[in-house]
Amino acid sequence: MIGVGAERVLICAGAVTEEAYLIALAGSLGTSYERLDAVSRADCPLGDAALIEAAAAGMLPLRQGRNRVWVITPSRLMARHLADPRQSWPVRSFRLTSSEHLRRFVMRHTQHALGKAAAENLRRNQPLLSNAPLARSGPSVATAAFVLATLLFAVVAPVAMIETLSGLMCTLFLAAALLRLWSVYFAREPSKSRVHVSDAQLPIYTIICALYREAPVVDQLVAAIRALDYPGIMAQTPQEV
Secondary structure (H helix, E strand, O other): OOOOOHHHHHHHOOOOOHHHHHHHHHHHHOOOEOOOOOOOHHHOOOOHHHHHHHHHHOEEEEEEOOEEEEEEOOOOOHHHHHOOOOOOOOHHHEEEOOHHHHHHHHHHHOHHHHHHHHHHHHHHHOHHHOOOOOOOOOOOHHHHHHHHHHHHHHHHOHHHHHHHHHHHHHHHHHHHHHHHHHHHHOOOOOOOOOOOOOHHHOOOOOOOOOOOOOHHHHHHHHHHHHOOOOOOOOOOOOOOO
16 A cells, blocks of 8 residues: 555564565575675676665675676565566576665765765755855956956056046945935834734744864853743753764
């Protein structure tokens, strides 16, 4: 109904461990359980980026002599398909492993790629949500031509250049002054009536304080946060990272 096998329910309930279940499943399928501890990076034909994607899908290809073996982490209803007698699976072509052993294998052999993905994927996939600096590009031809024309004009006619800059600055000053006068003219007086809102109707705010080697001021910070005139939901014990 929900696309989850009964084995996942038993594992989540703590009735059986994932490794014990997969060892039993491998034995019933006539294959073996692979812990990946003795597997080297050279045994996997994929690059680091492809290895991370394959591991996320729960399927890891490995070389075994001239043959290729797939190490599978069964998810959702895959175990049911593997155990289906109507399916003709070549037993020697796949092994089983747990998600924890597969995760450790990827972490052990793709640390650089994982760090690069963590640092750059948000900027690459969602640039509007990233605060990473944009890639710097050289000055355009139009910018370079404008700068050269400005320098040439300053050399050929310095007086006219000064007068032009003075007029431009005066125009900007007058525009700013008119904007402030316009804002004052259309400003509304603040409402003197107060709206009383119950604590249950107030929005929920989360205060995140990033600290690094500032243990001496943690107590003062927590005291200041607790002194805020705002209803609290729960207090988290500060942890030092």
